[in-house]
Amino acid sequence: MGKKTRLALASQALVASLLIALGAASPLPAHAQGGLPTLGDGSDLTSSEERRLGDRIIRELYRDPDYIDDPVIGEYVQGIWQPLMAAARARGELSPELDERFAWEVLLGRDRTVNAFALPGGYLGLHLGLIGVVGTRDELASVMAHELSHVTQRHISRLLTQQSRQTPLLLGAMVLGALAASKNPGATQALVVGGQALALQNQLNFSRDMEREADRVGMGLMEPAGFAPEGFVGMFDKLQQANRINDNGSWPYLRSHPLTTQRIADMQSRLPSGGLTASSPSVLQAEHAMVTARARVLSRPGVDVLRQWVAEPQGTGFAALPPARKAGVLYAAALGSSQLRDAAGARRWAGQLQQLVKNDAAATRLAKLLRAELELAADDAPAALAAMPPGDLRRPEMLLRTQIVLRTGQSKEVTGPLQTWLATHPRDASAWQAMAAVWNAQGQPLRAVRAEAEVHAARYDYAAAVDRFKAGQDLARRSTSADDHFEASIIDTRLRAVQSLLREQAAER
Structure with missing residues (x-):
């Protein structure tokens, strides 16, 4: 991995980390966290505006070479994320409006640094470096619960509202730094440091209050989601130990989420009095x-x-x-x-x-x-097929089996499972990419082109999606197959929809 690539992902993560670390905290729902102080006023930024802001940033993360969609790790992370989301709904932390409007997606970065970050609009990022050091499932859940709480409490939108003059400049500096990273690391440093200096001093107290709020709300999600609250303390111990040993840049999570004795004591005081729970992180x-x-x-x-x-x-x-x-x-x-x-x-x-x-x-x-x-x-596809676990219902099995059968020339057996999956997961770019490969192998170029277009659309690259849909239209005009007429009508419909989204993107710029 080159230096420029690492800088790109690090600066993009910093967009969110600094937004959160410098942000003002929001009020907690009275029915969810009774007795906690209200730390902020209402936000002028609507949920739709926040989602669009997140989409603009996430498009760049999808393009970064360090973005990785590993089905095995992704499924494991989703097994933690979904129970936390359900607990947030049940406790009233996640409002129906945010639940519907936000993306609630988790992205993985192939980065060895220990970091996690939240973005506007319900996006969460995890570096593989963080996943590699958490000692238990509960420790990873504690990090994700904390970041989820940053989003549900709308810390970023409150920052933009309360610091209407400073924070938009900070956000602009961070985004420009992220975009410039792959071309000019020196320019990135100037933009990021300059933007950080703009608001850091005045927002430190807000940062501490906000971090404590995210800790408290996040810890309240742990047990209802099936995780041990002790995971918070275990993760804090790990962070504290790393902070004592050195600060060589491999733990950026410590800088964007400053660890204080007050935060540690607060979490320890909230542990169940009966000791470790059944899902103890030990x-x-x-x-x-x-x-x-x-x-x-x-x-x-x-x-x-x-x-x-x-x-x-x-x-x-x-x-x-x-x-x-x-x-x-x-x-x-x-x-x-x-x-x-x-x-x-x-x-x-x-x-x-x-x-x-x-x-x-x-x-x-x-x-x-x-x-x-x-x-x-x-390169032993038959042995790979024989080693597969039984069944194709889960995403890792489905995508790996697709890779295998494409080598053996038996791709028809995965067509049905992929189509079924995409019917319920239409934004799964990797599944669309697999579908495109399968249809190409079966000699169905029109369907393959549509699948390629859907890959781009799922990653918010609407310009590239429009280009592939138009290529599909050209291919359909030259086709003499009756089966292609139905596919052509789907392409026409999807092209109009994506063109509308592309116009919205252009208007935002």
Whole structure:
């Protein structure tokens, strides 16, 4: 990963981090958090305006080379995100208006730094570096609950309202810095630092109040969502330890979310008096250890680090590790071996992993998916297909099976599952990309072009989507197939819809 690419993602994350860290806090719903002080007035920014603001920023994140849509990690994150969302609805933290208007999407960045951020309009970003260091599912849930609370409490919109002169300049500086990063790192630094200096001093007190509010609201979501509130304290301990050791730039979350003794004491005082809950973060699950190992490997740590992880199962201390930690070590060794082009070593570690977790259903599924992925990387599609877990209903299985059958020439068997999935998940760009590949393999170019257009539309690149839809229209005019008439009518309808969205984008600019 080049220096410019890392700077691009870091500065884009800073757009949100600084907006939150410098923002004023909002009032809490009385029925949700009775007794807490009201920290702000109403916002002049409507939910629709905030969503459009988020969409403008998110388009750039989708284009960043460090954006990653990994189905395995993404599914695991969604397994945390959706219960937190449900808890926010049930507790009244998430209003029906915001629930409907905001995107509520989680994006992953292939960045080794420990960071997470919220954007306007219901977007949440997680760096693989953060996922790789959280010790338990509950710790990751605490970070996501905190960021979710920033959005539901509308801290960003309140910042724009209360600092009508300063904050728009700050936001502009941050966005310009993000866009300039890939071309001129020096310009990025000047823009970001200048924008930060504009409001940092006057907003520090607001930042502390807002962080405490997000902690309290987020912690209130944990137990109703099925997570242990102790995850907050565990994550705070981890952050505090990192803060004491050094500040070498690998923990930007500490700067955008300053850790204070008051925040730590506040969270500790809110723990249940009866001690640890049933989902205590003291229990490490093999599934979580395997997902965090995957995040670490996919963050591209470098050849030397990969070799260290590959050698770890042969170390003297491996036998003494708890089973869950062994699972994480073996997972990293297997995936790392594959990335080092050592197919035999990858198979060896994957086989040991499957044997270790054979009595754990969730971990066994991930081990089988890994084995199939490794065989595909070794260019053995039949072995990859044989290693797949049964069933195609879940997204990781569906997308991986699609890659495999495209190699075997049997793509028709995944057409139905993909179409069914897209009927209920029309903004899944990766699924549309898989659908385009399948239709190309089946000799249906018109359908493939429409799917390519939908990929761009799902990532808010409406100009590119319009271009592909028009290419579909040209292709349809030359077609003599009766089946293409129906597809052409769909393309015409979608083109008009996306052109309307493109005009709205142009008007905003």
